Amino acid sequence: MDTVKIGIIGTGWIAEKMAITLEGMEGVEAYAVASRQLQTACDFADRWGFTRAYGSYEEMLDDEEVELVYIATPHSHHFEHARMSLLKGKAVLCEKAFTANARQAEELLNLAKEKELFITEAIWTRYMPLSQTINDLVNGGIIGRPMTLSANLGYPIGNRERLRQPALAGGALLDLGVYALNFASMVFGTDVERVTSTCVKTDTGVDAQNSITLTFKDGKIAVLHSSMLSMTDRQGIISGDKGHLIIENINNPQRIRVVTEDYKTAVVYNCPPQITGYEYQVYASMEALRNGWLESPYMPHAETLRIMRMMDDLRREWGVRYPADE
Structure with a gap:
């Protein structure tokens, strides 16, 4: 071909x-x-x-x-x-x-x-090179045993008709929260034991913003937030007993910062040059x-x-x- x-x-x-x-x-x-x-x-x-x-x-x-x-x-x-x-x-x-x-x-x-x-x-x-780098770092033990994760994605886009209407499958979850859920899944896997959550709805009945906590069978916890009301920092943070990773922009990762036990940056991994990120x-x-x-x-x-x-x-x-x- x-x-x-x-x-x-x-x-x-x-x-x-x-x-x-x-x-x-x-x-x-x-x-x-x-x-x-x-x-x-x-x-x-x-x-x-x-x-x-x-x-x-x-x-x-x-x-x-x-x-x-x-x-x-x-x-x-x-x-x-x-x-x-x-x-x-x-x-x-x-x-x-x-x-x-x-x-x-x-x-x-x-x-x-x-x-x-x-x-x-x-x-x-799911297809980006830096997403694989995140997994390689976590699995390589650079932050020790990873046990907690947080991720958020939010933009002030709640006035868009596509996102406001149930008939168009609107809301923050399907548009933005899906990225946070995928981020947690890529890092912590699929063995979720319990899901707790809350949301604030629009006057049209879709979720304007939400908070989701995933508890995994091995004790890991992921706290996820998505919003179409506010501009968030879009960060993902994966924490272990020897440090943590800070990922800038969870839907199109631009940079991974490895932070050691003394809260100093040990190394930074930057996103390779891309057209838009859709190419992968x-x-x-x-x-x-x-x-x-x-x-x-x-x-x-x-x-x-x-x-x-x-x-x-x-x-x-x-x-x-x-x-x-x-």
Whole structure:
């Protein structure tokens, strides 16, 4: 497979970020883009150098040249658009949160397996080199035995309609909290014994900000916070009995600072040069397609489903319901 031809469903800012990414990558072609309005797709294609523009998603998916579809629509539409892509025989890279709920996620993953097609969740943190460095440091014992973790992600974006509406699977959890949950999972694993949480809801009924504590069977504790009301420091801190790691920006790690027992910085690891950070999930998808894999080892299907189920449980506890849950 020399060059992978990529088609994008959606023309919003996430689609634009992917277009910028593809522009700087090797081995990919920004081939097609689809919108519900042909003119919107044409404008996007002209701006970012795409070969084809389509005024319907189905039309793009009927193009035999498209090899990998990137889903860049709101959370509420991921299931429909990913399912449509799979039924048309296309491999899928679907933006986080993967779907609105776990039931939809399970159906998509089963369909992909049945069709023997690749699908993965485009949660970029999972694919980044610095994420592997974090695990290497933790497993290497540089901070001793890691036992506590904190992570937060927040931006003042609560006025965006996409995030305010239950019909669009809005709220801080699926947009931002999913990163904190994945960060904890990447570092501390999946053996969660207890989840406690609280949230503050908007007048539309979605979570505006939340706090989640995960207690693991081996005694580790992760405290996670996400908010669409405030600009947080976006830090992750992993603490052991011989020091701690400070990670700047948990969704796109920029720097890891190793702090010793005497609270002095021992070493700093910086993020390698990147286009946008989205390139790693595309390269991972290309690797999977070359090898005939149905999932990526960086974000296994079981992890996507487990975290979707966890978010379902949290929303149920908070009384945050989407039409897709009915």
